[in-house]
Amino acid sequence: MGKLARRVAMIGAGMSKFGAHFPHKRNPDLWIDAWLDAVSRVDNGINPKDIDACYVGNYSSDLFNHQGHLGPQMADLVGLVPKPAGRFEGACASSGIALRQAILAIASGVHDVIAVSGVECMTEQPTVNVTDILATASDSLFEYPAGATFPGLYGTLASAHFHKYGTTVEDLMRVGIKNHENGKENPYAQMQSSIADMMESKIAKIEKSGGEVPDWKDEFDFLKSRSNPIIAYPLRLFDCSLITDGAACVFLGAEDVVKNFTDDPIWITGTGQGSAALSLHDRNELTSFIATKEAARQAYEMSGLKPKDIQVAEVHDCFTIAEIIALEDLGFYEKGKAAEAIKNGETKRDGSMPINTSGGLKSKGHPVGATGAAFCVEAFKQMRGIAERNRQVKFDVERMLTHNLGGSGATCVVTIFEKER
Amino acid sequence: MGKLARRVAMIGAGMSKFGAHFPHKRNPDLWIDAWLDAVSRVDNGINPKDIDACYVGNYSSDLFNHQGHLGPQMADLVGLVPKPAGRFEGACASSGIALRQAILAIASGVHDVIAVSGVECMTEQPTVNVTDILATASDSLFEYPAGATFPGLYGTLASAHFHKYGTTVEDLMRVGIKNHENGKENPYAQMQSSIADMMESKIAKIEKSGGEVPDWKDEFDFLKSRSNPIIAYPLRLFDCSLITDGAACVFLGAEDVVKNFTDDPIWITGTGQGSAALSLHDRNELTSFIATKEAARQAYEMSGLKPKDIQVAEVHDCFTIAEIIALEDLGFYEKGKAAEAIKNGETKRDGSMPINTSGGLKSKGHPVGATGAAFCVEAFKQMRGIAERNRQVKFDVERMLTHNLGGSGATCVVTIFEKER
Numbered sequence: 036m037g038k039l040a041r042r043v044a045m046i047g048a049g050m051s052k053f054g055a056h057f058p059h060k061r062n063p064d065l066w067i068d069a070w071l072d073a074v075s076r077v078d079n080g081i082n083p084k085d086i087d088a089c090y091v092g093n094y095s096s097d098l099f100n101h102q103g104h105l106g107p108q109m110a111d112l113v114g115l116v117p118k119p120a121g122r123f124e125g126a127c128a129s130s131g132i133a134l135r136q137a138i139l140a141i142a143s144g145v146h147d148v149i150a151v152s153g154v155e156c157m158t159e160q161p162t163v164n165v166t167d168i169l170a171t172a173s174d175s176l177f178e179y180p181a182g183a184t185f186p187g188l189y190g191t192l193a194s195a196h197f198h199k200y201g202t203t204v205e206d207l208m209r210v211g212i213k214n215h216e217n218g219k220e221n222p223y224a225q226m227q228s229s230i231a232d233m234m235e236s237k238i239a240k241i242e243k244s245g246g247e248v249p250d251w252k253d254e255f256d257f258l259k260s261r262s263n264p265i266i267a268y269p270l271r272l273f274d275c276s277l278i279t280d281g282a283a284c285v286f287l288g289a290e291d292v293v294k295n296f297t298d299d300p301i302w303i304t305g306t307g308q309g310s311a312a313l314s315l316h317d318r319n320e321l322t323s324f325i326a327t328k329e330a331a332r333q334a335y336e337m338s339g340l341k342p343k344d345i346q347v348a349e350v351h352d353c354f355t356i357a358e359i360i361a362l363e364d365l366g367f368y369e370k371g372k373a374a375e376a377i378k379n380g381e382t383k384r385d386g387s388m389p390i391n392t393s394g395g396l397k398s399k400g401h402p403v404g405a406t407g408a409a410f411c412v413e414a415f416k417q418m419r420g421i422a423e424r425n426r427q428v429k430f431d432v433e434r435m436l437t438h439n440l441g442g443s444g445a446t447c448v449v450t451i452f453e454k455e456r
Numbered sequence: 457m458g459k460l461a462r463r464v465a466m467i468g469a470g471m472s473k474f475g476a477h478f479p480h481k482r483n484p485d486l487w488i489d490a491w492l493d494a495v496s497r498v499d500n501g502i503n504p505k506d507i508d509a510c511y512v513g514n515y516s517s518d519l520f521n522h523q524g525h526l527g528p529q530m531a532d533l534v535g536l537v538p539k540p541a542g543r544f545e546g547a548c549a550s551s552g553i554a555l556r557q558a559i560l561a562i563a564s565g566v567h568d569v570i571a572v573s574g575v576e577c578m579t580e581q582p583t584v585n586v587t588d589i590l591a592t593a594s595d596s597l598f599e600y601p602a603g604a605t606f607p608g609l610y611g612t613l614a615s616a617h618f619h620k621y622g623t624t625v626e627d628l629m630r631v632g633i634k635n636h637e638n639g640k641e642n643p644y645a646q647m648q649s650s651i652a653d654m655m656e657s658k659i660a661k662i663e664k665s666g667g668e669v670p671d672w673k674d675e676f677d678f679l680k681s682r683s684n685p686i687i688a689y690p691l692r693l694f695d696c697s698l699i700t701d702g703a704a705c706v707f708l709g710a711e712d713v714v715k716n717f718t719d720d721p722i723w724i725t726g727t728g729q730g731s732a733a734l735s736l737h738d739r740n741e742l743t744s745f746i747a748t749k750e751a752a753r754q755a756y757e758m759s760g761l762k763p764k765d766i767q768v769a770e771v772h773d774c775f776t777i778a779e780i781i782a783l784e785d786l787g788f789y790e791k792g793k794a795a796e797a798i799k800n801g802e803t804k805r806d807g808s809m810p811i812n813t814s815g816g817l818k819s820k821g822h823p824v825g826a827t828g829a830a831f832c833v834e835a836f837k838q839m840r841g842i843a844e845r846n847r848q849v850k851f852d853v854e855r856m857l858t859h860n861l862g863g864s865g866a867t868c869v870v871t872i873f874e875k876e877r
Contacts, residue, residue: 094524139564175523310536325538
């Protein structure tokens with residue numbers, strides 16, 4: 036794997052508010068919200084005439100919205116026709132792939148500025164359909180007919196991790212508690228409540244209805260109660276990310292043109308992508324994703340950085356177990372050691388290795404095709420020092436990493452951002 | 457638009473037999489057929505270890521086969537895991553986009569060799585569903601609810617062309633007659649019969665059944681009969697391309713490594729991509745595609761060639777009218793003049809500008825996501841002088857062009873191939 040023929044930087048990034056927006060908003064509306072938000076963050080302004088192409092990450096508007104061919108639709112809405120526009124798909128890593136292809140396209144010399152779009156409108160479908168549609172990112176000839184859904188597949192991975200490393204349900208819960216505490220500080224997040232808030236609200240509701248007030252001493256008691264039902268053992272409701280409508284937009288520019296847009300570019304110094312067999316039964320290992328390891332290896336090699344050099348990361352917590360596996364696969368912690376670090380508070384906003392300051396997929400929401408691009412929005416904000424409310428980390432972020440996983444780990448895209456080189 | 461930072465060549469290409477293969481073969485089987493066919497055409501051999509990534513073009517396995525996330529599935533089948541694998545979508549131009557992104561990825565310096573895959577398995581669905589699924593590549597909020605399907609949309613475009621330029625149903629029929637004559641010579645084609653053959657076979661059938669033998673003097677009489685019913689005026693059955701299962705595989709390499717694989721590379725000297733509004737009602741012009749004009753402009757500019765320099769082309773004849781519009785938009789003929797050239801035989805195999813020697817989508821078949829990659833297979837064969845049966849053109853093909861259209865013209869990818877530079 037070679038070096039990029041020229042340097043590429045992020046010059047702006049933005050997103051729609053994540054939430055349940057259908058039918059008030061669909062993909063076109065969400066994308067325009069994200070576009071305008073991103074435009075507002077380009078220091079010297081940006082205009083469609085400055086942009087060479089539109090790269091759209093989307094998992095399955097085909098199945099969610101009966102609309103294919105999103106590339107030109109999204110390009111047309113923001114005045115980019117007749118420029119190149121295409122859609123990129125890798126399950127929940129779709130806009131991670133769009134981002135990576137845009138980086139390579141700029142490095143190739145052919146394009147100077149690309150608008151990367153991530154969009155997904157999931158709530159047009161009832162939840163049972165959403166679960167079915169997501170399951171098409173597993174192996175539809177083997178896993179799907181056997182009744183496997185994503186909570187089931189990740190439940191299997193969690194059980195394997197429990198067995199091998201002694202990970203516990205409390206370890207999973209700590210990931211959710213931390214991410215909701217972050218999401219509470221993100222005005223774009225779908226759920227802006229901590230789990231403690233939700234517990235109190237639940238208690239108040241029970242009291243008001245005259246029911247028997249539960250004896251919950253802390254969030255763990257709440258999370259182990261029937262208020263947090265088991266979805267697929269050991270995963271409970273609050274171990275699962277959200278069903279979300281949302282979009283994100285990232286503007287990338289070549290080193291030659293970056294100064295037209297900003298004096299404060301965020302350089303992309305590493306990009307990596309890996310793959311694995313779709314089916315869990317085709318893999319040698321259930322407690323680690325080879326796609327993540329390969330993507331991380333490539334990104335670290337390209338940037339010349341090591342895991343210890345990364346200061347802050349956004350990782351793909353589609354389920355709480357996925358965050359634990361990611362922290363280990365990315366090399367931030369040894370295998371089996373991430374849960375202890377989480378317990379010690381290291382991954383909190385004020386810890387030594389803040390993870391998912393945005394709230395993560397767990398609290399910010401997970402419009403699957405938009406997630407990869409939305410990670411970049413948090414990277415942009417943390418590295419510029421403009422993260423809203425109380426979630427900006429307390430040191431200058433010079434080196435950040437985003438990790439975008441697809442399916443049950445068959446696709447992974449890792450991106451490394453740096454402020455100065 | 458800039459130049460490619462390094463040169464890229466096609467070092468091998470192959471395809472599955474196109475046809476109605478489900479349930480005997482699905483996407484994985486078709487892809488392996490294409491892969492093996494392509495491997496057999498790499499002069500010095502090629503091995504998974506030589507290949508850096510797998511770029512999959514597919515329109516909607518989501519809707520056709522209830523399987524998303526094709527990238528890693530296709531990569532895994534040919535031993536490319538854990539390398540990068542992703543899916544690219546632009547309706548019927550999906551593998552054209554995969555091809556273009558692979559070109560840019562190699563030019564970027566990051567990858568040296570990429571396997572481009574195009575796959576689609578359409579006959580898993582009954583024809584009425586196929587028509588519905590294809591219609592999701594139109595605007596699903598405006599055109600689709602109004603009952604527009606692709607034959608209807610292209611019928612509208614044909615009527616507009618008739619009105620503006622005096623094009624006739626016979627002009628359309630000549631495209632089909634020529635492409636079936638070519639497809640008869642292609643052992644990979646879905647329909648290997650000329651329209652004259654099919655007319656004779658129909659007459660023989662009627663005679664055998666004791667029916668009244670029709671008074672057909674030539675193919676035009678046959679094509680105007682009830683044996684060729686109107687689908688959407690002025691388009692009849694034989695103006696429409698086929699519903700097909702198939703796959704194609706193209707190996708691309710960087711100039712630095714090409715010599716490891718062959719002494720006879722086919723250089724890609726131009727790539728262009730354009731877009732347009734999804735809906736016909738959002739466009740200023742119905743007799744020309746701005747996406748094609750933009751893609752062609754970029755590709756000609758990059759290669760330094762002009763339309764008159766192109767010797768042979770494969771163009772996207774999803775409907776017969778589309779071939780006529782393409783020949784004009786690509787600059788081979790002035791607007792309104794292509795039909796006359798076709799009438800004069802210029803676009804036949806032995807004409808001055810052979811078009812769709814493969815048989816085109818009309819006779820070779822149109823597994824939508826595979827079509828863009830399959831065009832490259834014909835380019836590879838014609839430029840190497842190895843096209844089967846009687847369809848090899850009678851001069852050395854040094855410069856060839858492929859034209860891949862998506863939807864009703866909202867996406868277009870144009871690629872220019874040259875033997876020596």
